[in-house]
Amino acid sequence: MPTIDEILEHKLFSIDNLVTLLKAEGADGLLLLQKAGELKLQAVGNKVYFRGLIELSNVCEKDCLYCGIRKSNNEVKRYNLTDEEVLDAARFAYREGYGSIVIQSGEVTNETFVARIEQLTTEIKQLSDNKLGITLSLGEQSEEVYCRWFAAGAHRYLLRIESSNPELYRKLHPTDDHHTYEQRLMALTLLKKIGYQTGTGVMIGTPFQTLEDLASDLQFFKDFDIDMVGMGPFIEHDDTPFNTPQADALPLSARFNLSLKMVAILRLMMPDINIAATTALQSIDPLGREKAVKAGANIIMPNITPGSYRNNYRLYNNKPCTDEEPEQCTGCLDARLTLADSEIGYGEWGDSQHFKKKDKG
Numbered sequence: 334m335p336t337i338d339e340i341l342e343h344k345l346f347s348i349d350n351l352v353t354l355l356k357a358e359g360a361d362g363l364l365l366l367q368k369a370g371e372l373k374l375q376a377v378g379n380k381v382y383f384r385g386l387i388e389l390s391n392v393c394e395k396d397c398l399y400c401g402i403r404k405s406n407n408e409v410k411r412y413n414l415t416d417e418e419v420l421d422a423a424r425f426a427y428r429e430g431y432g433s434i435v436i437q438s439g440e441v442t443n444e445t446f447v448a449r450i451e452q453l454t455t456e457i458k459q460l461s462d463n464k465l466g467i468t469l470s471l472g473e474q475s476e477e478v479y480c481r482w483f484a485a486g487a488h489r490y491l492l493r494i495e496s497s498n499p500e501l502y503r504k505l506h507p508t509d510d511h512h513t514y515e516q517r518l519m520a521l522t523l524l525k526k527i528g529y530q531t532g533t534g535v536m537i538g539t540p541f542q543t544l545e546d547l548a549s550d551l552q553f554f555k556d557f558d559i560d561m562v563g564m565g566p567f568i569e570h571d572d573t574p575f576n577t578p579q580a581d582a583l584p585l586s587a588r589f590n591l592s593l594k595m596v597a598i599l600r601l602m603m604p605d606i607n608i609a610a611t612t613a614l615q616s617i618d619p620l621g622r623e624k625a626v627k628a629g630a631n632i633i634m635p636n637i638t639p640g641s642y643r644n645n646y647r648l649y650n651n652k653p654c655t656d657e658e659p660e661q662c663t664g665c666l667d668a669r670l671t672l673a674d675s676e677i678g679y680g681e682w683g684d685s686q687h688f689k690k691k692d693k694g
Contacts, residue, residue: 351548369597376604382683385426393439433466440472497553532561538588565611600629
């Protein structure tokens with residue numbers, strides 16, 4: 334069995350060696366994070382790019398067993414931002430020099446919703462003189478819908494696989510014809526075919542998950558040739574079937590450390606992709622996102638949803654920053670990222686270098 338040094342030096346990223354890296358602790362764990370941080374600087378530089386997050390609606394047609402806005406949760410107060418609230422948030426992002434926004438919502442597939450996203454995307458491109466990049470994270474849709482949104486101006490799409498193990502995927506989601514691993518994989522394939530910068534990700538520390546599962550997830554990202562990844566620790570939500578930790582569940586601190594290692598290993602495997610420092614990290618450690626940036630992440634998504642709605646888009650317990658307004662985020666993150674020896678790429682889209690190289694090819 335090769336040592337940590339040998340795995341990193343020779344890029345020996347077999348499943349067994351990835352598990353070895355995920356188990357790394359102490360000096361070996363620090364070496365892993367250090368090497369990833371160094372490679373990030375070489376491959377994509379020290380800039381961190383903002384994606385202003387607009388949580389459009391918590392109405393969802395899906396019933397994922399872990400998610401706080403699942404359709405069966407009758408405790409959540411449902412909402413839909415008005416068009417003007419969405420456009421105001423986009424204006425804020427443009428004014429503050431954010432290069433891009435993300436429009437995220439629960440999964441809805443009717444024509445009214447599809448046409449609304451199409452129109453909002455068009456208007457956001459117009460109000461920003463085409464200077465705001467647009468990422469969508471709106472779940473599984475048909476090829477026609479993805480094409481319409483792409484034509485309107487969206488150029489990135491984030492759809493998390495949640496687990497690349499079909500058996501584990503089925504344990505995390507209802508076992509019906511409307512929510513299958515195969516459908517999720519097909520949607521990701523369609524997004525790549527259409528030309529989106531395609532992003533995915535997984536939860537780390539879910540019930541039933543093994544280190545081998547996480548190693549396979551990393552290999553999936555590589556094999557699928559993904560452009561961007563957002564992944565973070567699984568955190569329970571009170572109003573879901575997974576509302577309390579399983580008997581053999583990892584402590585939150587272990588999920589956090591494992592998440593940092595996932596970020597670091599993926600940076601070493603895919604040096605030029607975009608990797609997000611997810612908000613869930615900050616739910617466990619106040620400096621979680623900054624630690625992820627040091628370990629290899631280069632994307633942060635400040636929440637620019639009006640503050641009055643934020644607590645209703647609660648996918649998991651202890652979601653941070655639910656009582657803040659968008660104006661409070663920018664200065665805070667600017668200072669915190671300076672402490673993480675990073676520069677914010679204001680006014681830049683910060684597109685995936687990996688995607689750009691493929692596009693040229």
